[in-house]
Amino acid sequence: MVMRIILRLFFILLLMDTHMDFRILIWNTQGTGSREFLHTLREHLRIQRPMVVALLETHVSGRKTEKICRRIGFSGRFRVETQGFQGGIWLLWMEEKLHLHILDVHAQFITAEFTAIYASPHLSFREVLWNKLEEHASNVNIPWLLAGDFNETRNLDERGHGGHDMAQPCTRFSNWIENNALLDLGFSGPKFTWARAQNPETKKSARLDRALCNLEWRARFPEGGVRHLVRNQSDHAPILVSTKGFTTRPIGPKPFRFQAAWLLHQGFDEEICHAWRYASESALCDLAEHLMVWNEEKFENLFQRRRLLWCRIEGIQNRLAKGGPRYLLKLKRKLRGQLDEDLGMYLGVSTLSQRVNKKTFRYVVERLEKRLAGWRTKCLSLAGRVTLINSTLTTIPTYVMQTCRLPRGTCDEINRKIQRFLWAGTSTERKPHLVAWATVTRPLREGGLGINSMRELNSAYMAKLGWRMVLEPKALWAKVLKQKYCKEGIGYYHFSPGCKPSNAWKGICEVSPILQRAIMLSIGDGRNTLFWSHRWATRRPIIEAGDNLVPTEDQKKLVADYWQPGVGWKWKDFTSFVSREVQEQITSI
DNA sequence: GAAAAGAAGAGTCGTGGACC
DNA sequence: GGTCCACGACTCTTCTTTTC
Known part of the structure; x- marks a missing residue:
């Protein structure tokens, strides 16, 4: 059996191109069921572009497993199912680029072109694994790579929390590596791949994930190396093994690319006029150079920003591994929060690329809270508080509301904060509200305080946006919305949500x-306006104001159908169905 | 006693993904 | 591009609690 495996492995490895960068991502995920896990994994896949992914301790079994695997997107799959809620190894690969041959399977490892390992946290089970691998190692004289969570460290230096009782297991693991003539591929990036507890006093960290290889593998891939990636969503950091290592490549200047989004910026026309001074051979090059600088100043590159965040977190984890100052923990949490929740801002408004919920607009509520924190509520009179609410508090969310539909929960939360401030309460102390909120939000002339209710304000801004869309049909943003969502039809804008509408369109x-x-059509030659059901002469469609029932076959007639060029309206065709008042309004057009 | 906040439960809606 | 599905988030209703 062992010989058959070895022979197959030998032929497979002969086919493996030494010049090809064969990248494997190995990650002890501690559960693959969450949406956050998928987002983080996709981020790693997008940046690192591995051809093979090994996910360990997946915690998911049954039908859900296949569903998650499909979402991850690799065409080649092999799994070792979980035992109860423990363990689980998933091996995923790009079938179109390479084909992995599953050679040996065990609850704690899968051997294909390499061995993906998840060593049990229980010592007795680990012993079984070491024996199995030892048997394999003694029969192998071809390149062999083992990578994954070994749940062991080689020495105390690989643990960030001391513990002299760990010395013996460390020695045992180290001896096992040496006895089997294996080499540690080393690493770049943060020192530890596992950490638990955020409190510095109780924090534990260690290098539990690694890659080992035999001499043959090292001889075949001398540049091969391991990179510890940023830890997120799991206590373990993903590790990336590359047969070509991680040397930085020289990056040349990027060619100029025009961005359509520039047209949306108010200052773009001015910038072009400023940069384009005279036509010459170098004018276009100068303009391109100028626009690239302008782009960096005015627009943020989201992907660049996220890369920067990953780098900052990695740097902090490096520093913490060496016992960095306490404030770094706080900073790391903050950066992670930005990475998880904030996909970026454009002109001060969050870019909505995920499901919009209360979390998406949490920053608006936080801005309001910050402003409230600086005010001494009890030192202000009621009139003073009303003035502050109208002049400051209700204006904080208005900028976002002009282009985004806020969740009702967010609107209600802002309303609640304003209410508490109005009645001199605080975030912890409740005060009785002397008048109902519905009364407070009425206009002054109707006995209210003229304070805007957030839901109504948001609706008003959305209506304004729709109205602008009607008034400025040639604006680029209006064209995009109309093209994407408005169905072809006669006359009106058809405000229908359609399939997967954006937040603003909804x-x-x-x-x-x-x-x-509020919309009335300008009829023009009458070929785009329905006589009976569009609003073109009266505030309501004529069919609703009609005295008699209009025949069904007539209901789809256009205005042009009732107009005779050079003669006028064909009154006899419709006067019996409309009132005298409507007739007068039609005549007045 | 009045008004709003808070809690709990039921029902609805929205999203992402799969599929055609 | 449209439809369907599962699941989580949101909304609404009702009742209780809080605060003066």
Whole structure:
């Protein structure tokens, strides 16, 4: 059996191109069921581009497993199912680029072109693994790589929390490596691949994940190396093994690329006028150079920003591994929060690329809280508080509200904070509200305090956006929305959410009944306007104001159908169905 | 006693992904 | 591009609690 495996492995490895960068991502995920895990994994895949992924301690079994694997997106899959809630190894690879041959399977490892390892936390089970691998190592004289979570360290230096009782297991593991003539591929990046507890006093960390190889593998891939990636979503950091190592490549200047988003910036036209002074041979090059600088100043590159965040977290983890100062823990949490929740801002507004929920607009509430924190509520009179609410508090969310539909929960939370401030309460202390909120939000002339309710304010801004779309049909943003969501039809904008609408479009659709009431069509030659069901002469469609029931076959007639060029309206065709008042309004057009 | 906040539960909606 | 599905988030309703 062992000989058959070895022979197959030998032929496979002969086919493996030594010049090809064969990258393997190995990660002890401690559960693959969460949406956050998928986001983080996709981020690693996008940046690191591995051809093979080994996920350890997956915690998921049954039908859900296949579903998650499909979401991850690799065409080649092999799994060792979990035992109860423990263990689980998933091997995923790009079938179109390479084919992995599964040679040996065990609860703690899968051997294909390399061996993916998840060593049990229990010593007795680990002993079984070491024996199995030892048997394999003694029969192998071809390149062999083992990578994964070994749940062991080679010496106390690989542990960040002391513990002299660990000395003996360390020695045992170290001896095992030497006895089997294996080499540690080393690493770059943070020192420890596992950490638990955020409190510095109780924090434990260690290098539990690693890659080992035999001499043959090292001879075949002399540049091969391991990189510890940034730890996120799991106590373990993913490790990346590359047969070509991680030397930095010289990066040349990027060619100029025009970005359509520039057209949306108000200052773009001015910038072009400023940069384009005279036509010459170098004018275009000068313009391109100028625009690239301008782009860096005005627009943020989201991917660059996220890369920067990953680098900062990696640096902090490096520093913490060497016993860095306590404030770094706080900074790391903050950066992780930015990475998880904030995909970036554009012109001060969050870019909405995920599901919009209360978390998405948490920053708006936080801005409000920050402003409130600076005010001494009890030192202000009621009139003073009302003035501050109208002049400052209600204006904080307005900028975001102009282009985004805020969740009702967010609007209610802002309302609650304003209410508490108005009635001199604080975030912890509640005070009785002397008048109902519905009364407070009425206009002054109606006995209220003229304070805007967030839901109504947001609806008003969405209606304004829709109205601008009607008034400025040639604006680029309006063209995009119309092209994407408005169905082909005669006359009106059809405010229908359609398939997977954006947040702004949903907001516009919600207030569309208000908009539709206000829109009247300019009939032109009458070939784009329905005589009976569009609003073109009266505030309501003529069919609703009609005295008699309009025949069904007539209901789809256009205005042009009732107009005779050079003669006028064909009154006899419709006067029996409309009132005298409507007739007068039609005549007045 | 009045008004709002808070809690709990039921029902609805929205999203991402799969599929055609 | 449209439809369907599962699941989580959100909304609404009702009742209780809080605060003066």
